[in-house]
Amino acid sequence: MTARRTVVTGLGVVSSIGNGRSGFGAGLREGRSGAGPISFFDTTGFAHDRMCEVPDFPDGDSEQGLATRMTVAAARMAVEDAAVSLGELRDVPGLISIGTTDGDARDVDVLTEMELAQGLPHLDPLLAKRFRMSRMPLAVAADLGLSDVEAITLPNVCAAGNYAVGYGLDAIRSGEVDFALCGGGDTPNRKVFANMYRLGALAPDACRPFDADRKGVVFGEGAAVLVLEALDFALARGATIHAEVLGYSLTCDAYHPTRPLQEMVTECLRGALADAGVAPHEVGLVLAHGTGTKANDPMECAALAEVFGQGAVPPVAAIKSMIGHTMGAAAAHACTAAVLAVQEGFLPPTINHRVLDPECPIDCVPNTSRAGRPDVVLVNALGFGGANAAVVLGRYTP
Template identity: 70%
Template sequence: MPATDRTRVVVTGIGVISSIGNGRDGYLAGLRAGRCGVGDVTFFDTEGFAHARMHEVRDFVYDEDRTEHGLTTQMTVAAARMAVEDSGYAPSSLRAKRSLVAIGTTDGDARDVDELTADEVRKGLADLDVVRASRFRLGRVPVAVAKEFGLTDVEPIALPDVCAAGNYAIGNAVDAIRSGDVEVALCGGGDTPNRKVFANMYRLGAISPEACRPFDADRSGVVFGEGAAVLVLESLESARARGARVLAEVLDYNLTCDAFHPTRPLRDMVTACLRGALENAGVAPSEVDLVFAHGTGTKANDPMECAAFAEVFGDTPIPPVSGIKSMIGHTMGAAAAHSCVAAILAMEHGFLPPTVNHGVLDPDCPIDCVPNTARPARPRTVLVNALGFGGANAAVVLREYED
């Protein structure tokens, strides 16, 4: 369907929790400063690991009065509250809408599994914390967001599409709004890594001992991060009717899945995903001003992703590429949503977020990765790439809003 004949879907609110800053102002300041939120792991005993670094959110306080929610859920609810406030929606107005809550997550509140396992060893099954045992199901995260606002005419769904889950959530919201099934959507992602996830990747040799350094010749792996990012999406007609400020337009998205390898995406399918997103959006490669890479900082991912970019852009120079996992870590199910919020802030405030911790560019990654320092610019059209285990790929195209 031609883009001019479709319902235009716009972003009217954003909320974010991250290791470099919370809320639109805190996150914006962190991105512009090229802040890196990495530090030593504090939430589990790291004895036996030669190194244990992570991007923990140091300034988010867990609410002990809301023990029905784990840390991931509380962060996601907090990001959703920020997004709704940013959108200008009064809670009563939001409750009157047919709505969708779509939250991508890899592990949800699986950090509770670590605690329950330790409790079982110490005390046995009979004395396990029933509340803690009930709250790590992934579906509880979007339900908690819906309950926070008292939404009743709502579909809450969790998208466990691993590290591409945030873009899957946004695509799901776009489809629901265009089909007329819902009037407004709260979508994005939230995750907090646990000991199990860290240990798995550590055993694979994929964890960097120091920091994530995408596209660098001496990169040594990924570093996990935690946090949440939520966007308010609605039709342009809805936004106009209530006099809302429009932050950006979601032109379209695309998904592919190759099931080629558990941890190694197939380049041809990544290329197809990116090309399909641009084609669906009606955007020529030459129109893209900025790309947010998946950019994990692993030896396998970065050259493959850069080769996919070269195929997609062809004779057109590859636009600048930001690798923000260098700043916020790999936030798993929230990663793509964090990138989409960063893209909106970049368009709104006129800059290119940097790829920090950068020394020497890998010859196999011949791109402009905006090394170390944010750059003044006017990105108008942004392509956000996200890749997940098992070949679950998702790309979203955002554009600066034009009336």
């Protein structure tokens, strides 16, 4: 059986540098930084207090947590961007796959110190409901009125967004569904912040991927959803095609709780290119995992050198320098940036860059976006526990 081609027809984004296709795209082009002081909990006692928060996000449904509301908003924007009627989607089988790390766990921060001082706090039943990550894709389905869909949550930590896109690609290729809403949503909470702080992985001021003076991650929040369609379904309804999902690959090594194994990252990247039928020299841009940590960046650069050859690695951008590490949404944000780069002809920058680390001998598109025409973009994502995922997106050609 010949696998059906899968295309991207809609983009929806909530981020700290801009919302929607145009807002997010403008933020990437301008090299905006979303970083600022944390507002949602008291940071007394922490030496660092920076995060990329989404400004002025509307309240939405009071029965949903913030991550779910952001994901629902991104999905609604994506469907609008795809210019597809909900009636068309309700008439065919579909999929909603959402990646996340913590879901709506931030809502636990509403428990006050007074409640905690009284012993085990009373947990509101409505609050308890929000802890179930399975509610995120179900909320999207309910908001759009879609009933003939599979709704799945993929909690594959920082690689979850790529897992969600790969899941959708498989479902469309096989003929199981005609469309898929794929992406991720996340909002860090005090617990996650404290954990990464104790690990010494948080940057005091800014995320500086590949920089000699990099000091770690800055958290971010938001959501991104892509509308994927079978090519025949998209053409039949006269859709505007933004890009094509060419292939993906997953590996899991369980080598170390936080440090990916280079050999398995290399295997994942090569597997994605093989699945896409793309040669390394055809790739015009890599959107790196690029966390800005001392251990991750040189490892990722070494894996890219294995895949592309020394001195032959294409430009490598790390958008976490702008939007922070949005955890389960990070790879979905990167896939969205990849589509925009292909469609609009530019390379997103790696901002906050001062001096390139000799262990990271790449062109990281420092500080300023660049005009370019990447026909193929490789998106890399690495999750704790060795969950690696890579997606290849490219320019659509009939």
